[in-house]
Amino acid sequence: MSNIYQNNYQPPLSSQPLIQPQPQQYYYVNTPLIERPHNKGDKHSSDCAYSVTFFVLGFFFFFPFFFNFAYLKSPHCYARKISLASLIVGSLYLCAAISVFSTFYFSMGCWNGNSYNYC
Numbered sequence: 001m002s003n004i005y006q007n008n009y010q011p012p013l014s015s016q017p018l019i020q021p022q023p024q025q026y027y028y029v030n031t032p033l034i035e036r037p038h039n040k041g042d043k044h045s046s047d048c049a050y051s052v053t054f055f056v057l058g059f060f061f062f063f064p065f066f067f068n069f070a071y072l073k074s075p076h077c078y079a080r081k082i083s084l085a086s087l088i089v090g091s092l093y094l095c096a097a098i099s100v101f102s103t104f105y106f107s108m109g110c111w112n113g114n115s116y117n118y119c
Contacts, residue, residue, distance in 0.1 A: 047071055047079040055086045062097075067091025 051071045057063035068083035068090075
């Protein structure tokens with residue numbers, strides 16, 4: 001009984017020899033680099049610049065938002081995204097302008113129910 005509580009446990013010896021770790025082997029594979037032409041983005045980078053310019057100018061003058069319609073089919077992906085955003089913001093501005101003008105016009109008393117009195 002005293003053997004159970006002692007820390008002298010030794011695992012039984014097996015008949016198989018221990019396996020020695022093999023040295024790691026490294027394989028080097030030469031993969032060809034895919035080179036892109038350096039001027040690929042330069043051909044349509046002006047599309048993106050003009051699209052951003054019209055987007056920014058649209059906040060000041062409103063109509064340049066709709067000039068970005070020309071860049072919806074541009075090969076440059078950022079120009080397409082900016083032109084789509086520009087058309088959405090321009091449409092929202094147009095709806096807001098119509099709403100504001102109609103609210104002011106009807107609240108000024110120019111509409112008497114049957115006809116317009118020119119204020």
